[in-house]
Amino acid sequence: MAGIKNIAKIFVTRRSEWSIGIYIGESPFDLVSPDTIINPVLTAQDVTDIPAYFVADPFMVRENDIWYMFFEVLNGIQNKGVIGLATSTDAYKWNYQQIILDEPFHLSYPYVFKVENDYYLIPETAEASSIRLYKAINFPTQWSYVKDLLAQGDFVDSSVFKYNDLWWLLTATSEARNTLRLYYSQHLMDTWIEHPKSPVIQENKRIARPAGRVIEFDNKIIRYTQDCEQIYGYQVRAFEITELTTTNYLEQEVKHNPIIQASGMGWNQIGMHHIDAHQIDKKKWVACVDGKRYRLVFDPRFHS
Template sequence: MKYLKKIIKEFHYLVVNSLPVSMANQLPLAALSSKERWSIGIYSGKSPFSLTAPLDVKNPVMTRRQISDIRARFVADPFMLKVESTWFMFFEVFNQSTRRGEIGCATSQDALNWKYEQIVLAEPFHLSYPYVFEWQNEYYLIPESYQANSIRLYKASKFPLKWDFIGNIKSEGLFLDPSIFRYADKWWMFAETNPQFKLDTLRLYYADDLLSNWLEHPKSPIINGNAHIARPGGRVLVMKDKIIRFTQDCQPDYGTQVRAFEITELTTTNYQEREIEKSLVLTPSGYGWNSSGMHHIDPHLIHEDRWIACVDGRG
């Protein structure tokens, strides 16, 4: 029976990967393994810790079926930016042909209805978690690039479609989901770093400039041996009086849900944090596109008391 199942699995793989893009992307979700059924949705609410699917949105807003230029297995890890009147979303697109992640882009006028544009960044190694941000009127992108043993920094030469590699922030190590933010005139960055992929070690680095000498914080690793709260799960929020980091809960399974922590002290010598009371920011719904897991969030304040966020879910 095991041998028969193996033959069936290999036959399925060959069939799926031999189909043209238009046909492969129309395969039912049941044709994918449960750990590969990631898609992207939009949530909103009065705070970044209390978000739900709005009534005027049909989630998911982006799936592998919208990807028109490559054969996609799934989409995940969305980050958004609003530039003038247009929202831009960047996300991982897993290329079914190369078995690697690439970075795709979609656009929207209201952050609710999205149009897929194209793949904007691909390398000969896996890319995901496209942490996009603006600094001094320039646009930067830090994707996860663990197969290159580095944290790579890209700059838009023609936003949003063309990105140029400008240097390594960190090298010679495993860095998962690097999450950068600006605070107290310095750059700070979290990354999960367990070389055995146990997803239980969170390290913190800081620097004066984006490509200057990045130093590891003396209290790092911030988290050691706890896969519930170590791996970053989206954009770090720097609000007036609060810094919030989101983290994937990877127990009992990878990408189960998202928690939130408030950083109560952050200097080059000290670090303190506390878990937000309503810590479970994202949880699986039990049915549909996000039935079995959610592991990413990027919230944005759009009005005084309204937040909107792109999230992902596993069906």
């Protein structure tokens, strides 16, 4: 028996694996995994066009009664993130479609949003030392690079939103991803100016790194943040931005925290670090989230 265990230690390794789930609730602070949905709704095994290690960082939009979900797929051969697409008619059951964006550098956190009649995408492109903007030329599968919103920096999980006729951008920086910077612009394509209060969070891995779409709820601006104090990707908190002008920034933690967290078992056993919440009816919200578990796999160094 001891010999079998020793062999297992040589040939088997433990890998953390992200997958994607759907939560629902009466508010963006009160979200749960319902009995009507079998989570996770998307895993690496659903990816059909490349070998995949995991799927994570989901964002979704609804267009002509179809839900489109964009997410990171970690390419199992290149060990590099690319952006995948899945679709749904009810936001509960999802069908994987294809990889829609691949670059020579790592891609993740595909922040998709609509401006007037056009869709835009801001994936994380920290390996390219920039925040790159893409525009759909044939939504949802074809995207064209437009420009760098910011360059010559280490920008992670960048999140944009419009408020009081200005565009705002929150992004994590520093090697430890524990600093949150704020920028603003008159228009999406214009020059971005760093806020005088930026960085608005410094050296705090509990509340700095963005964890999904910035939303408006009850006339309040809500940002989600990764809480990585215990381990990376353990849980997600929410903050209300109480003052946002070109001269000042204030926020306060909401009382419902954490919003989502590791369950201790199953697909989200050891962590949850992302949420994109959408209101679909009065007191009815749906959110795509991700969760992490450990999985035992054969070490590829010993594969024939």
